Amino acid sequence: MFNIRTMNKIAAVGLERLPAGDYAVGDDVANEDAILVRSAKLHDYDFPKSLWAIARAGAGVNNIPVDKCSEAGIVVFNTPGANANAVKELVMCGMFLASRDVIGGAAWVREQAQTPGVDVAAAVEKGKSAFVGPEVYRKTLGVVGLGAIGALVANIGLSLGMDVYGYDPYLSVDAALRLDRHIKVVKELDTLFANADYITLHLPYMEATKHTVNAAAIAKMKDGVRVINMARGGLVNNADMIEALNSGKVARYVTDFPDNEITLVPGVVATPHLGASTPESEDNCAVMAANELKDFLENGNIKNSVNFPNVIMERSGVQRLCVIHRNVPAVLANITTQLSEDGVNVENMTNKSKGEYAYTMVDTGSAVDETVIEDIRKVPGIIRMRVI
16 A cells, blocks of 8 residues: 655546555645645655655646755656646737737726726727737747747747747757757757747746846847746746836736736736646646656656656566665666575666666566665665665
């Protein structure tokens, strides 16, 4: 029986992947083997020694102390791509709102209707010119970040008749294959800035991407550029954006991350973090997160971890040793030496690394004596180990 603690409301379709006969699931579960979380902040949470994994039903993991988890041998999963369509649709909405002052116009119409004696139909015909905005057709869209969401946005930009530039210094082969061949993938972000009428951000938030859009970047953009940020608030320097809006350099800034500094600035369209707020997205994220935990707890497989490598191996043999260790020499040799000295045959083995950390799975042809397991745990560089 595995104990799974839910730190937020998780869609039922995801929890159904964890059958009651094998899993105890709930927000009051103690001594948890794993945590399912959405937005709850875990930086001050006292992780029990039983905890092996945390699955975030979403892409960002800013609410999870990833470094602390790595040192404790806790695998952190996220769900990349599960909410991609939902965010893509909101980006398209944001791009249209950046062009046409629909929100301002709708608010103005309501004001007219609430003013005694006003003929709304007549007022609309006289006042509509205040809300004119350009079409996106034949304009240039710049997509910064070409992952699961960015690729969808870039492709749909083409279908809207736009010229599309894309930038991603870490573009993977899989991501590249998702892109339409007509997208201009550039090697320099400045090239995208200089050409785009609309710029949409699809980057993870980290020290290297903090304030990607700042005064220096904005200076390289077209006059009257429109910026859409449905990724993370910290990707944009608020003070620099406010100055650019006030000067007219930026015509509109659409953000899904409002705060007290930016929300009421003229030219800002702020939405309440709606990117993944669709029932379909919540279901997709919950199902992916639950499947990741299930496969890891039952089989030791890791897929979509942010702190450890993806390692997947078909089951064989009698037992499986799952070893989380530092990416240093001699760990594998010491593991196999201990097993060989005990006369245990290795049926299958796989090992991968990610930065400072590595993960090894070993399928053995016979049961491993507990004393040997303890000897393996003492091997220098091993952080944590379990037997399935």
